[in-house]
Amino acid sequence: MIARATNDLTIRVATVNGSGSQSSNLVLTNAIFRLGIPVAPKNVFPSNIEGLPTWFDVRLSPQGYQCRSREVDILVALNATTWHNDVPGVKPGGVIVHEASYPLSGPTKRDDVTYYAVPFAELVKAHVEQGAMRKYLVNMIYVGVLTELLGIDIALVEDAMRAQFRGKAAAVVSNMDAVRAGVEYARTHLEKRDGYRLEPMTGKTDGLMFMDGNRAAALGALMGGCTVAAWYPITPSSSLCESFIQLCERYRVDPQTNQRKFAVIQAEDELAAIGMVFGATWAGARAMTSTSGPGLSLMAEFAGLGYFAELPGVIFDVQRAGPSTGLPTRTMQADLAFVHTLSHGDTKHIVLLPGTVRESYEFSMAAFDLADRFQTPVFVLSDLDLGMNLWLTPPLEYPERGFDRGKVLSxxxxxxxxxxxxxxxxxxxxxxxxxxxxxxxxxxxxxxxxxxxxxxxxxxxxxxxxxxxxxxxxxxxxxxxAAVPAPVVEQAGHAVAILAFGTTHHAVVEARASLRENGIETDYLRVRALPLSPEIAAFIGRHERVYVVEQNRDGQLFGILRAELPTHLIARLRSVRHYNGVPIDASAVADPILAAEQTPAVIAE
Amino acid sequence: MASNAPPANVNIAGLSREIYKGLPTTLCAGCGHNSITNHLIKALYDYGVQPHLLAKMSGIGCSSKTPAYFVERAHGFNGVHGRMPSIATGAKLANRELMILGISGDGDTASIGLGQYCHLIRRNLDCTYIVEDNGCYGLTKGQFSATADLGSVLKKGQKNEFEMIDVCGLAIELGATFVARSFSGDGKQLVPLLEAAFAHRGTAVLDVISPCVTFNDHEGSTKSYAYVKEHDVALQSPDFIRTGAEIVVDYEPGTVQDIELEDGSHILLRKIDREYDATDRIGALRTVHETRDRGELVTGLLYVNTHATDLVARERLVQTPLARLGEDDLRISRDDWAKLMALA
Structure with a gap:
């Protein structure tokens, strides 16, 4: 059995954490991007520095879909411990490139996929000198094998390699040697027996670039005039403050005097981090902290002070899977209800909900203005998927407006x-x-x-x-x-609508197309902030059934809507939830809606 | 000198003593904290603090209410329990021109706020940090705090079974650059120590024993007026000499330790204990331990280091307060932005 696809497939690379696979994965991603094919990389990694399994999915989509795909077309198997589980995950007709020594028996012996056995361990011994680099370069060999099997121009790989190891000529040479070893092996030993091909495309990726949401948020803090940042390291938010530090050291240090126009303090805990933020804003600076669920729990006390004493402050929450320690390296949208009223007593916070890299930047900048204007903490909720994965994005725009410092008397x-x-x-x-x-x-x-x-x-x-x-x-x-980002609405008078926020957006985009293929047309509203815009109730009022899609168990946005909407509108809402810690895919949105629409009588809630 | 002296009813800042007062106290009559407030008013007046540059910071508790009772004109921040150090840190980073004066208590510092207290000292934030120490929780009606001595007895007879946390010994251990202990009833000692603390660039900790007349001033308490008076062993008798003022006192060699502080002022320590050197860290630690073992309450300037780097210096902040920087100072240029977007 052979699946056939051109430019529309998902490659999954299964490796061991700490083996340097990230560089290989990024080189492959960037080489494919250089073909003009829209590509969405997603890192599914363990809470570990070295030794545990890690997966990297590269989704190629001619339509430009950026959400995760449930289907794996090509598996690159370089982790013996997950081999037994990885093989059954490949779709029928798919491809498995694997270390030749892995056994094919039981669940790993399938007759509906194409196997390519490659002696990676032997190849790396033959082509790379004994030393520290060897274990890292084995991964570059798989890049070479795929380059040959998928028909990628090796010049594009070299180009991507140079971008990856900018200014490190020796690294480019040694890594390209490993890639060529893979190309050479595939060319001489592997007969192409599968139906996957890549062809150059035009018009789909022009002007786009890769960026992760945490970096974009850090750029927003830089351009938003943040001068004091206090933080406690926590996955998946650490790279936000680290990016901010890097940017400040590059752009906010006087080259003559060595003096700095910023202060970043690594606090003793999140209690102190947010306390420093409020001390700084009270004294007139713009200040932020970044954290994730467990840190947010500690910040509840100060969030109440900020709300009640009316202190500006920007708190980035890059959500991970909770409650408790939960899954530190997996994604969810499960902090929404908690953040909304964070603190004891009657409390309601402004919460911004970016869904894209561009919004991570723009909402970050806007958060500092809103915090000063409303003299209150402003929370920016992204998630691990948006914060830590690379996304294709148009370049971020230079701000045209100055700071809004709000009502301050001189x-x-x-x-x-x-x-x-x-x-x-x-x-x-x-x-x-x-x-x-x-x-x-x-x-x-x-x-x-x-x-x-x-x-x-x-x-x-x-x-x-x-x-x-x-x-x-x-x-x-x-x-x-009326001052927070308004919802984004796409409507054409259909009876059925979808409502979502944050990264769920990318699954909704693809789900709407697949629902359309099944005869179900939908309108769509994306919530971008709390408090809810009055537009949302009006939108729900124009639809018979509105599916509220979110990445948490309890339907937290659904709950906030139910609390705020008039009774006659509440009955129109349906809740669709995804909460396994892996980014939501289109079928998690489309399948339940399709089922409900086809049998409307049995819809619950 | 005499011709330049300010009129008798105003200080060096040209302000009357009235300016340094605050709202009437709402604490119990006879509370040690009220005495400390009065000593603070004198010290702030004498030192010539500019009210608009003073930031009065506190946490929660009886002690933390007191910033309302002095320098009404200044900004004050009564934060959350045990977290004043972090608020103070943020405020100083935002505006390095502010003079940070933190008022805390023994519960606020040694129990709920112990972590922030330690890290404040570790960062050497330039501030004065006063612990109004009565060994108990006043606002919740007299429970023990972590500075209560082992064996001290509560009003209703409960005995403290736990070792005390010595906020001075701990501060020295953590690398504090100014550590003093005093008594709310000893203004003669406390006022010069306060002025020296204002002058010091770094975290200045003052543990001021301040009896709680309502819940902890009885027989068997080790924080009562009577007990403190009986066990107080002063190391020195201090004098504060403002920057530029002449040191006119005569003293026998070896009887006074003269320490020049970072702003050019001096603290003269007339030695009661002839052997004591307030710049000797290990000696200070030994004294704290030995006096405690002897059941003495050692007071005075325990330790000072005028050569350490404070947080603002360590962060290499620009002279202009960060709070006053605008778009032009903080945003990168369009050219740099374009390059950044091309690289990404």
Missing amino acids: AEDLDRVGSWGRYRDVDRDGIAYRTLPGTPHVNAGFFTRGSGHDEDARYTESPEVWQRTLDRLARKYETAR
């Missing part, structure tokens, strides 16, 4: 206004004016506290004042409703 302003109070709602939008410590004016000072306070920031336990303060904070949240 000494001159204080002279002008005469009397002022820190928590007076002068503009009736729920947002009061603040002063910064260091403002040279006798009336500038006020007392910031998380305990009960009146409009002039004086301690009080008055029931009227307490309720008035909570009401004003609710009013401020209402003002934010």
Whole structure:
């Protein structure tokens, strides 16, 4: 049995963590990208530095679909311990390139796939000198084998190699030698017996580049004017702060004086990290921290202070699979409900929900403006899939607008206004004016506290004042409703609609096409922030059935919608959930919708 | 000198003592913390602190309420329990011109806030950190805190069964650059120590024993007025000499330790213990341990190091406070951006 496909397939590389496979995988990805074929790499890795199994999926899609595909067309098997499980995962008609010494018996002996046995271990001994590099270069041999089998121009591989090892000529040479060994072996020993081919394409990848969401968010922090960052290392968010440090060291250090226009502190824990953020914003700087679920749990106390004492601050939550330690290297969208009301007491936060690399950058920048404008913590929720995987993206745009520092009174302003109070709602939008410590004016000072306070920031336990303060904070949240990123709507008057947020978007795009092939046309709304835009209720009102798709068990967005929507709209919602820790694929969206639409009588919820 | 002296009713900043006062205290009458507040007002006035540059920071507890009771004009931040050090760190990084004055208590520092206390010291943030230490939780009605001595007795008779955490010994162990202990009732000692702490560039820890008149001032308590007065062993009698002022006191060689602080001011330590050297870290640690073993409460400037690098210097921050930098300072150029996008 032979599957046939041109430019439309998924390659899975199964290796051992710490074997240097990342470089090989990226070279292969970039070589395919250089053919003009849209490509989406996804790293499925263990919480481990060396020794545990790791997989790298490279999805090629002429349509440009960037979500994970459930089907594996070509398996490169370089991990003996997962060999027995990896082989059954290949689709019928697919291809298995494997280390020649792996046994073919039982579940690993299939008659519906094409095997290519390659003596990787022997080849690397023959072509690479004994030494530290040997175990890394074995992976480059598989790149060579695929180059030959799929018909990739080796010049493109070399080009990708040079980009991978920029400025390291010796590494390019030794790695290309390993690639050529693979090409040579395949050419002389393997007869092409499968139906997969790659052909150059045009018009699909022009002007695009690879970037991960954490890097994009760091660029947003740089251009958003963040000067203080405090963090505690945690997967999958660490690379966000590390990228920020790298960018600051490159662009924010005076070459003459060696002085820095930034401070990044690796805190003792997430409690301290977010405390430093609020100290810095209170004193007038723009500040951020980045974390993931377990860190967020520790930040709950300070999140309440930030909300109630009205302190700006940007908190990036790159979501992983929880609860508890959970799966640190797997992805979910399961922090939404927690973040939304993070803290004891009545609390509602502004939450931004980027779904693309470009939004990771733009929402990061916007978060600093929103935090200053609304004097409140702003959470930016991405996930491991968006944060740590590479995505094809248009180049990020240079910002055209300056910073919005919000309502801050200078000494001159204080002279002008005469009397002022820190928590007076002068503009009736729920947002009061603040002063910064260091403002040279006798009336500038006020007392910031998380305990009960009146409009002039004086301690009080008055029931009227307490309720008035909570009401004003609710009013401020209402003002934010119109200021946060609006939903993205694609509609053509269909009865059925899909509603999603974050990275689920990419699976929805493909699922809508596959549903269309099955005769089901859908409209689509992508939520991009909390508080929910009024547009969302209007959209739901125009549809008979709205499928809310998300990557968590409990339907957290579904729950927030149910709490906010009028009763007659709630009955229109259906919940579709994916929560195994692996990025959602199109069939996880399309299959349940198809089933429900074909048998509408049995729909639950 | 005399012709340049400010008028008698104002300080070097040209401000009257009234400016350094705050709202009326809401703590119990006779509370040691109120005495400390009064000593602080004197020290801040004498030192000539600019109110708008003062950042009054605190955590939660009786002690942490006190920033409302002095320098009303200054910005204050009453944060969350045990987390003041992190807020103070962020504030100083954002605006290096601020003078950070942190007020904490023994629960806020040695129990819930022990981690942040340690890391504050480790980073040597330039600040004054006062522990108003009464060995108990006042606001929740008198439970033991972690600085309560082994064997100390609560009002209702419960005996403390656990070893105490000595915030001074711990600070020296962690590399603190200014560590002093004093008593709320001894303004003569505390005020010069406070001024020296303001002058020091780095974390200055002052553990000030401050009896809780309501819950911990009885027979059997080791933090009562009577007990502290009886067991207080002062190392020195300190004088603070402001920058530029003449040192006019005469003293016999070997009887005074004169330490020049980072802003050019001096603290003169008239030695009561002739052998004590406040710049000897190991000696300081030994003294802390030995006096505790003898049941003495050692007070004075235990240790000072005027040659350490504080956090702002270590981070090599620009002179302009980060809070005042704008788009032009912080965004990269269009050219650099274009290159960055081409590389990615």
